Each structure stands twice: as C-alpha cells, then as structure tokens.
Amino acid sequence: xxxxxxxxxxxxxxxxxxxxxxxxxxxxxxxxxxxxxxxxxxxxxxxxxxxxxxxxxxxxxxxxxxxxxxxxxxxxxxxxxxxxxxxxxxxxxxxxxxxxxxxxxxxxxxxxxx
Amino acid sequence: xxxxxxxxxxxxxxxxxxxxxxxxxxxxxxxxxxxxxxxxxxxxxxxxxxxxxxxxxxxxxxxxxxxxxxxxxxxxxxxxxxxxxxxxxxxxxxxxxxxxxxxxxxxxxxxxxxx
Numbered sequence: 628x629x630x631x632x633x634x635x636x637x638x639x640x641x642x643x644x645x646x647x648x649x650x651x652x653x654x655x656x657x658x659x660x661x662x663x664x665x666x667x668x669x670x671x672x673x674x675x676x677x678x679x680x681x682x683x684x685x686x687x688x689x690x691x692x693x694x695x696x697x698x699x700x701x702x703x704x705x706x707x708x709x710x711x712x713x714x715x716x717x718x719x720x721x722x723x724x725x726x727x728x729x730x731x732x733x734x735x736x737x738x739x740x741x
Numbered sequence: 742x743x744x745x746x747x748x749x750x751x752x753x754x755x756x757x758x759x760x761x762x763x764x765x766x767x768x769x770x771x772x773x774x775x776x777x778x779x780x781x782x783x784x785x786x787x788x789x790x791x792x793x794x795x796x797x798x799x800x801x802x803x804x805x806x807x808x809x810x811x812x813x814x815x816x817x818x819x820x821x822x823x824x825x826x827x828x829x830x831x832x833x834x835x836x837x838x839x840x841x842x843x844x845x846x847x848x849x850x851x852x853x854x855x856x
Binding site for chain 1: 745772774776782783784785786789791796797832834836838842844845846847848849850
C-alpha cells in the first residue's frame, strides 16, 4: 500500500523550459513534505521542503506547491538545466504521529535535453 | 564536516553468504536510518534508531536481516544468509532527533549483488 505515489516514472524536458514533477499522498496525517534529488552512484540529497501550513515554498529555481485538499504536491524547476537531470524523490512525514520516519515515493527520472 | 559514511561501496557475494554493511552517521546526529532502493519499490525504510535504540523495524523484510547500533557513531546491517533477491542499493541516513521538521542526510550507498 503506497502512501506516497509518483505516477510518472520519467519526464523529458528541453533546457530552459519548466519541469513539473508530481506527487500524491494518501495519509492525511502527513504534514511535512520533502523533495530529494539523486544522481547515479550517489545518495539522495535534500532539495526543498514544505510544511502543511504553507501552500508554496520557493528556493531559487525550485518551487514546491502543496494542495492539501487534493493531497498533491508538485516540484517546479524553472528554468531547467542539463545538470538537473537526476532521479527526484518525493517524501512525506508526520513527526508528531510517526516520529522521524520518511515515506518515499518511487521516484521520477528527469532528463533535461540541451 | 564529513557526511554519512558507508562501507563497502560495492559488495558482490554468493547466495548463502553473510553480508555486513556499515554506516557512520554525521557527528551530532542521533537518529539513524537504513533504506533499501530497488527499481520496483523505490526507497524503502528498513529500520531506524533514535539514540542507538531501534524504534521501528517494521520494514525489515525477514529474519535474515538484522541491524545494530552499538554506539552513536556506528551501525551495521547484516544479512544472513543472503539471497539473490537481496540485491539492491542500501542507504544509511542520519538526522538530529531534536529537530522534527528537518531533512535526513544520506550516505553514498552500498551496492549489493548476490549471485
């Protein structure tokens, strides 16, 4: 039973355009969400996060949007660069209920073409 | 400051052999997590520790898997006996327990191949 779903296994985008990666969750207890980026042969690295009290968080070219009623979040990368090509994982947590656990989605492979 | 350190980076073994994966968390981090990444299931949490105590091992797939954290700077994940379906990349991550709403920091992973 996947509580965090990334339904697009892969996404291909032209350099300079916007990349939009999507993530859905089922557990309404989740109140903190994170995106991680992973290059081949490396561990995942933290990218950006958002608390459920917000609907948007921005950091440079990266913006995460949260729609609590739809249990949906998305990561926007503008403009996309070839170096953004990686696997992106969405993760969710509920520290007050479940402690320090993160539940990850299966990941989306992003390819940015130059 | 050094990140999470994992060893070995690659392990190739034969079915039935014992495998031990090692992790050194970031200094000052008192929560440690073991994950397994596969193509089919993505990143799965196997077990995590707070202050060297196992808190949740519900993700450990079978009794063949065991994990220990004898002190704040070292943890092991052992598979005995190993099977081909255990082939995956195993990640260790750490964070500060006292800060709930923050990220985990991952090590580079150990790629395990069981023949």
